Amino acid sequence: MKKEDHKEGKLTVAIEEQTSKIPSGVFLTAALASMTVSLVLKCCHKKNNALFIGQWAAPFLIMGLYNKIVKTNGHD
Numbered sequence: 001m002k003k004e005d006h007k008e009g010k011l012t013v014a015i016e017e018q019t020s021k022i023p024s025g026v027f028l029t030a031a032l033a034s035m036t037v038s039l040v041l042k043c044c045h046k047k048n049n050a051l052f053i054g055q056w057a058a059p060f061l062i063m064g065l066y067n068k069i070v071k072t073n074g075h076d
Contacts, residue, residue, distance in 0.1 A: 016070045021072075024071070027064025031057040 008016070038054030041047075 019067050019069045022067060024064055024068055027060050029069060031060035031064070034060060 002034075034053055034056040040051045041050035041053060
């Protein structure tokens with residue numbers, strides 16, 4: 001499928017325009033911060049909260065990857 005054949009929806013274009021303005025380092029910092037907070041909570045014997053916060057790292061990294069792809073390839 002050629003790029004010309006594929007049109008993104010209005011909502012997708014709006015999201016990509018906004019997320020491309022966010023520096024990539026923000027997502028990495030957010031992931032590292034969530035892991036750090038999770039470790040502190042684990043050390044404070046708050047296991048459930050530590051697990052909840054620790055699971056945020058993967059989505060932050062995925063959003064950072066998406067952000068990088070949008071910046072590299074652009075959007076429609």
